[in-house]
Amino acid sequence: MEFKHVSVLLEECINGLEIKTNGIYVDGTMGGAGHSIEIAKRLGEGGRLIGIDQDLNAINASKERLQEFNNVTFVRNNFSNIKDILSELKIDGVDGILLDLGVSSHQLDVPERGFSYMHDAPLDMRMNRDSSFSAWDVVNGYSKLELERIIREYGEEKWASRIAEFIVAERSKSNINTTYELVNIIKAAIPASARREGPHPAKRTFQAIRIEVNREIELLEKAVNDCLDKLNKGGRLCIITFHSLEDRIVKNVYKQRENPCTCPPSFLCVCVTKKVILR
Numbered sequence: 437m438e439f440k441h442v443s444v445l446l447e448e449c450i451n452g453l454e455i456k457t458n459g460i461y462v463d464g465t466m467g468g469a470g471h472s473i474e475i476a477k478r479l480g481e482g483g484r485l486i487g488i489d490q491d492l493n494a495i496n497a498s499k500e501r502l503q504e505f506n507n508v509t510f511v512r513n514n515f516s517n518i519k520d521i522l523s524e525l526k527i528d529g530v531d532g533i534l535l536d537l538g539v540s541s542h543q544l545d546v547p548e549r550g551f552s553y554m555h556d557a558p559l560d561m562r563m564n565r566d567s568s569f570s571a572w573d574v575v576n577g578y579s580k581l582e583l584e585r586i587i588r589e590y591g592e593e594k595w596a597s598r599i600a601e602f603i604v605a606e607r608s609k610s611n612i613n614t615t616y617e618l619v620n621i622i623k624a625a626i627p628a629s630a631r632r633e634g635p636h637p638a639k640r641t642f643q644a645i646r647i648e649v650n651r652e653i654e655l656l657e658k659a660v661n662d663c664l665d666k667l668n669k670g671g672r673l674c675i676i677t678f679h680s681l682e683d684r685i686v687k688n689v690y691k692q693r694e695n696p697c698t699c700p701p702s703f704l705c706v707c708v709t710k711k712v713i714l715r
């Protein structure tokens with residue numbers, strides 16, 4: 437299936453990165469290379485792009501899209517390992533990093549990836565398909581309390597408690613194996629009157645499970661700090677967030693690192709300034 441993803445805040449990110457032709461840049465979430473290609477086009481002699489994604493499909497699609505550029509290094513890994521990735525490439529610091537958080541349209545569109553409540557498929561949702569932990573493990577293995585917490589926190593779902601209760605009741609009869617089985621349980625848990633308004637009733641729960649499977653919130657704070665640590669002086673870190681929790685984590689890290697400056701006098705100050713674009 438062709439890799440389709442419409443890049444968001446493309447111009448804003450490219451402007452925000454203030455790309456120098458001979459700089460080193462990291463796209464930590466390459467996806468379909470929509471942002472990467474615009475970075476690569478702006479690089480000249482001595483410039484380099486490190487493209488990271490934990491999804492092999494994204495890496496393969498990006499390799500194809502960027503085949504005309506010879507200064508791109510593709511790394512299949514989690515961007516939370518940025519320090520190790522750069523050290524392996526013998527790069528001390530970079531001039532800009534982009535993180536476009538979350539899932540790509542391609543991941544949602546491929547039925548067998550199990551990310552979408554719109555297709556019937558095995559419960560999966562792994563961005564990294566080498567991981568042994570999938571949506572099936574969350575749905576069939578988490579306690580009622582754990583399910584309720586992630587659905588409430590990561591899905592911002594007010595029916596979290598009922599959905600968790602219904603999941604636990606259903607799986608006591610037999611395992612829940614597919615996305616449609618889960619959709620039907622969620623629909624049964626949410627009262628009909630509440631189901632009539634707003635987005636698809638399973639949207640929030642699916643988002644929550646995906647975030648848990650891929651440890652998206654859990655890894656973010658350290659990852660943002662590590663990215664800031666790897667920036668050269670005057671370097672730029674652009675982060676596109678989709679979820680209010682991600683947004684809060686990113687802003688808090690920026691705030692801590694920005695002001696007041698707590699760098700000890702003997703240290704090189706790496707304090708940041710932040711610019712937020714809301715959409």
Ligand SMILES: C[S@@+](CC[C@H](N)C(=O)[O-])C[C@H]1O[C@@H](n2cnc3c(N)ncnc32)[C@H](O)[C@@H]1O
Pocket residue numbers: 441442443444464465466467468469470471472488489490491494513514515516536537538539540541563
């Ligand atoms: C929103 S898409 C990026 C789209 C891309 N900017 C474009 O314009 O085509 C997010 C991508 O980041 C990847 N991703 C999400 N979290 C990641 C992480 N912690 N480490 C590496 N890749 C990640 C996903 O697999 C997905 O391909």
